[in-house]
Amino acid sequence: xxxxxxxxxxxxxxxxxxxxxxxxxxxxxGAEPNTHVDLVDMxxxxxxxxxxxxxxxxxxxxxxxxxxxINQVSSFDRKNYFYPDLPKGYQITQMAMPIVGKGSxxxxxxxxxKIVNITRAHLEEDAxxxxxxxxxxxxxxxxxxxxxxxxxxxxxxxxxNAKEAVAYFKAIRQIVTFLDICDGVMAEGSMRCxxxxxxxxxxxLELGTRAExxxxxxxxxxxxxxxxxxxxxxxxxxxxxxxxxxxxxYDSVKNETRSMxxxxxxxxxxxxxxxxxxxxxxxxxxxxxxxxSLPELPEQKEKxxxxxxxxxxxxxxxxxxxxxxxxMFEEACLKTDDSSLxxxxxxxxxSALLNKDNIEIDESKLTSNNFAVLIERISxxxxxxxxxxSVLEEVWESGDGVDAIIEEKGLVxxxxxxxxxxxxxxxxxxxxxxxxxxKGGKDRLFGFFVGQVMKETQGKANPQSVNEIxxxxxx
Amino acid sequence: MSxxxxxxxxxxxxxxxxxxxxxxxxxxxxxxxxxxxxLNAFVTLNKEESLKKAENxxxxxxxxxxxxxxxxQKDLFCTKDLRTTCGxxxxxxxxxxxSATVIENLESAGCISIGKTNMDxxxxxxxxxxxxxxxxxxxxxxxxxxxxSSGGSASAVAAGIVxxxxxxxxxxxxxxxxxxxxxxxxxxxxxxxxxWGMIAFASSLDQAGPMAxxxxxxxxxxxxxxxxxxxxxxxxxxNVPDFTQNLNSSIKGMxxxxxxxxxxxxxxxxxxxxxxESKRHYESLGAExxxxxxxxxxxxxxxxxxxxxxxxxxxxxxxxxxKFGRRCENPKDLEDLxxxxxxxxxxxxxxxxxxxxxxxxSAGFYDAYYKKAQQVRRLIKNDFVSAFEKVDVIxxxxxxxxxxxxGSMGSDPIQMYLEDLFTIPANLAGLPAMSVPNGIVDNKxxxxxxxxxxxxxxxxxxxxxxxxxxxxxxxxxxNGDIS
Numbered sequence: 031x032x033x034x035x036x037x038x039x040x041x042x043x044x045x046x047x048x049x050x051x052x053x054x055x056x057x058x059x060g061a062e063p064n065t066h067v068d069l070v071d072m073x074x075x076x077x078x079x080x081x082x083x084x085x086x087x088x089x090x091x092x093x094x095x096x097x098x099x100i101n102q103v104s105s106f107d108r109k110n111y112f113y114p115d116l117p118k119g120y121q122i123t124q125m126a127m128p129i130v131g132k133g134s135x136x137x138x139x140x141x142x143x144k145i146v147n148i149t150r151a152h153l154e155e156d157a158x159x160x161x162x163x164x165x166x167x168x169x170x171x172x173x174x175x176x177x178x179x180x181x182x183x184x185x186x187x188x189x190x191n192a193k194e195a196v197a198y199f200k201a202i203r204q205i206v207t208f209l210d211i212c213d214g215v216m217a218e219g220s221m222r223c224x225x226x227x228x229x230x231x232x233x234x235l236e237l238g239t240r241a242e243x244x245x246x247x248x249x250x251x252x253x254x255x256x257x258x259x260x261x262x263x264x265x266x267x268x269x270x271x272x273x274x275x276x277x278x279x280y281d282s283v284k285n286e287t288r289s290m291x292x293x294x295x296x297x298x299x300x301x302x303x304x305x306x307x308x309x310x311x312x313x314x315x316x317x318x319x320x321x322x323s324l325p326e327l328p329e330q331k332e333k334x335x336x337x338x339x340x341x342x343x344x345x346x347x348x349x350x351x352x353x354x355x356x357x358m359f360e361e362a363c364l365k366t367d368d369s370s371l372x373x374x375x376x377x378x379x380x381s382a383l384l385n386k387d388n389i390e391i392d393e394s395k396l397t398s399n400n401f402a403v404l405i406e407r408i409s410x411x412x413x414x415x416x417x418x419x420s421v422l423e424e425v426w427e428s429g430d431g432v433d434a435i436i437e438e439k440g441l442v443x444x445x446x447x448x449x450x451x452x453x454x455x456x457x458x459x460x461x462x463x464x465x466x467x468x469k470g471g472k473d474r475l476f477g478f479f480v481g482q483v484m485k486e487t488q489g490k491a492n493p494q495s496v497n498e499i500x501x502x503x504x505x
Numbered sequence: 506m507s508x509x510x511x512x513x514x515x516x517x518x519x520x521x522x523x524x525x526x527x528x529x530x531x532x533x534x535x536x537x538x539x540x541x542x543x544l545n546a547f548v549t550l551n552k553e554e555s556l557k558k559a560e561n562x563x564x565x566x567x568x569x570x571x572x573x574x575x576x577x578q579k580d581l582f583c584t585k586d587l588r589t590t591c592g593x594x595x596x597x598x599x600x601x602x603x604s605a606t607v608i609e610n611l612e613s614a615g616c617i618s619i620g621k622t623n624m625d626x627x628x629x630x631x632x633x634x635x636x637x638x639x640x641x642x643x644x645x646x647x648x649x650x651x652x653x654s655s656g657g658s659a660s661a662v663a664a665g666i667v668x669x670x671x672x673x674x675x676x677x678x679x680x681x682x683x684x685x686x687x688x689x690x691x692x693x694x695x696x697x698x699x700x701w702g703m704i705a706f707a708s709s710l711d712q713a714g715p716m717a718x719x720x721x722x723x724x725x726x727x728x729x730x731x732x733x734x735x736x737x738x739x740x741x742x743x744n745v746p747d748f749t750q751n752l753n754s755s756i757k758g759m760x761x762x763x764x765x766x767x768x769x770x771x772x773x774x775x776x777x778x779x780x781x782e783s784k785r786h787y788e789s790l791g792a793e794x795x796x797x798x799x800x801x802x803x804x805x806x807x808x809x810x811x812x813x814x815x816x817x818x819x820x821x822x823x824x825x826x827x828k829f830g831r832r833c834e835n836p837k838d839l840e841d842l843x844x845x846x847x848x849x850x851x852x853x854x855x856x857x858x859x860x861x862x863x864x865x866x867s868a869g870f871y872d873a874y875y876k877k878a879q880q881v882r883r884l885i886k887n888d889f890v891s892a893f894e895k896v897d898v899i900x901x902x903x904x905x906x907x908x909x910x911x912g913s914m915g916s917d918p919i920q921m922y923l924e925d926l927f928t929i930p931a932n933l934a935g936l937p938a939m940s941v942p943n944g945i946v947d948n949k950x951x952x953x954x955x956x957x958x959x960x961x962x963x964x965x966x967x968x969x970x971x972x973x974x975x976x977x978x979x980x981x982x983x984n985g986d987i988s
Contacts, residue, residue, distance in 0.1 A: 306705075
């Protein structure tokens with residue numbers, strides 16, 4: 031029997047507003063516990079929430095970028111449940127009238143392009159944190175995160191496998207970082223997701239019973255949790271059993287999912303419209319202002335790089351896929367003419383260094399200015415590509431200026447052909463054995479001569495000139 | 506000269522003419538509180554702070570609208586550094602770190618908050634029998650309830666301890682005790698007064714308001730209590746008029762509506778007689794009575810007892826023993842902490858309403874109860890909209906009768922819920938309404954209700970003031986008539 035996997039994702043994106051969704055307290059990460067908390071966040075008796083319009087604007091940016099319906103009138107509901115880090119005993123969320131309606135996003139997975147439909151995206155407040163390891167036998171509550179605005183993005187159940195799920199998550203991350211509505215830092219919990227997995231027979235019209243895996247915060251774990259879940263559910267179904275509707279937790283240490291609570295144990299959240307909050311109305315003017323301020327998105331960038339800057343498709347895709355990479359590319363291109371060389375170096379050497387250090391380009395010491403100078407020095411033949419690579423490594427470590435490094439280390443390329451020729455002649459004369467062997471058919475020895483010239487010039491010789499001169503001498 | 510039973514206007518005069526110092530006025534107030542201790546009208550006193558403020562006013566005279574006037578604050582408004590219990594064991598030691606907007610407004614107008622008044626627990630009750638701090642007595646007779654939930658405030662004003670007090674009104678909690686205690690109380694249009702710092706019972710119905718001896722004093726207090734507050738998104742961004750402006754205008758030609766569906770034949774004869782007399786008096790002042798129909802009004806009480814408990818069940822979730830308020834001793838786990846803290850902290854009536862509210866919001870019942878109730882609420886609102894196309898104000902009795910004995914309602918909560926029959930509709934529709942003393946039956950006072958159109962507090966105050974300018978029911982006190 032072949033089983034078909036059906037996956038839906040609920041992604042919680044922490045919006046990068048300065049203050050919380052319903053209070054003036056800061057949303058900054060990493061502060062001392064309970065310092066970014068005001069009366070509203072504590073849920074003190076008598077306090078009232080006031081919606082942060084900026085959170086709405088950021089949600090709308092997401093909606094517009096995913097071709098979604100924007101609900102210009104949206105409202106808040108209460109989701110009631112008791113938990114120590116939920117100060118009011120209810121979470122304010124958008125149940126009946128979310129700010130963002132149906133939309134869609136394009137993903138690339140398994141070598142294919144696919145459109146994933148988005149059901150809705152709604153605003154809600156985050157809860158605080160329970161701290162279990164600080165006090166012996168007691169639990170501490172940190173409310174710094176309580177009230178932080180989240181955009182919950184709900185996909186249709188039309189993701190077919192783990193690779194697609196990861197691609198979808200990456201596509202959402204890419205778009206929210208391009209839109210500047212979320213910093214995308216997963217290690218700080220800026221993006222988390224709940225994954226719904228179910229299995230059905232290929233011909234079945236109805237979906238199977240799903241399990242919801244809560245609160246996963248890395249690409250790797252999404253993939254592993256889904257793989258585990260598919261395996262678990264398949265085994266149950268194959269042996270004639272049935273999957274139980276439940277909430278599960280992914281344990282990354284044991285690489286397994288575990289049951290948290292079954293449907294029967296699930297809370298009745300008693301949703302109802304929050305009587306403290308009137309519906310929030312977005313005017314046509316506000317909507318137009320947001321629309322006209324939308325930045326260029328990855329897909330548009332990629333197209334423009336190919337058609338206008340004439341980049342290779344593969345390079346254009348890589349550069350356009352990351353906001354920091356695209357920024358570096360565009361800024362460097364303003365300062366130097368050789369765009370394709372900029373692209374080649376970004377995708378090649380710079381990316382290699384980024385991967386090695388596992389950082390984003392804006393976290394490195396490389397500035398667009400310095401990078402543009404480096405490209406200039408390559409194209410005006412001041413330094414060779416090989417030297418450039420070592421200069422880049424130097425810049426990577428120290429952040430010093432490219433020209434200063436070239437000057438200080440005397441790395442200017444030797445262009446003087448007569449000088450190169452005399453060096454080459456001497457090497458040919460000093461190595462008669464190798465010359466004979468080369469002439470006798472050992473073509474690979476050509477590299478030996480080039481290497482010797484390079485060694486003599488500390489790598490500063492223009493490699494093209496060296497090639498030509500040696501070819502002449504060894505004819 | 507005694508300050509007992511004086512109006513705010515009279516107290517202002519006494520202070521201006523230096524017949525009494527601010528300090529003496531506050532001291533006399535505390536003497537009155539002491540001699541009326543049996544009323545149990547106050548939960549917490551603010552003596553030291555009040556005397557300090559009074560002395561400060563003596564040393565630095567000010568021209569503020571209510572400078573130096575002692576006001577009693579219902580114990581549902583958060584007062585910075587002053588215990589705020591909401592009549593509950595749950596908050597019996599809660600000291601708020603901030604003050605309600607309405608408290609700040611009154612204090613910046615010069616009021617001295619002399620103490621916090623007793624009330625039904627979390628404002629749930631119509632007789633002040635649900636307070637953790639014990640029953641409040643009505644000064645009109647031993648063992649009589651003052652009404653609720655603003656019973657402490659009503660009792661304090663009726664006993665002449667203070668000229669003015671704050672109350673809140675979710676289904677009649679200002680008007681019903683005002684009627685039973687023989688004072689004047691006003692619930693403004695929903696949103697006129699900020700709810701910031703008011704401990705919520707039912708957010709879509711709660712509204713603060715003044716309780717005083719006269720309509721004029723209510724207007725003086727209302728002037729200072731209203732404001733648009735950015736901290737409360739349901740607060741109205743509307744111009745606040747001077748509510749005293751129109752008080753003396755003639756009501757000649759004014760159209761007063763009588764609700765066809767209010768069947769007065771079920772009330773005591775004496776109660777009906779009082780109401781008929783007031784009607785005749787208004788006619789003598791030139792007003793015209795018109796019968797209006799509010800077809801859905803009979804659904805008000807059941808609608809209210811779905812909406813209010815639903816909201817309360819959620820609003821009271823924050824009292825969980827985790828962050829503030831009462832926590833049980835030695836909880837053995839989280840569930841135990843929740844269950845015992847809440848079981849010990851809340852009284853029976855509060856628990857009853859949390860249960861009703863949780864039930865009507867639960868999956869499978871939401872559509873049948875809460876959603877239906879909201880639909881009916883809209884119908885009731887629309888009924889009023891049509892009615893106010895024909896009349897200026899609507900008049901009815903405030904209560905079914907006079908103050909009853911504590912404990913006399915027995916164990917049937919429905920009988921108590923019906924106490925608010927006449928007052929609930931104005932809350933559901935968000936309209937301003939007030940209770941004005943209009944008679945005495947069996948040596949107990951009684952009030953009539955005036956309901957106004959949206960934002961037309963001035964008009965009901967004008968109609969009330971014209972009555973008080975030509976009758977003396979508001980001058981009757983448990984100690985006899987004021988000359």
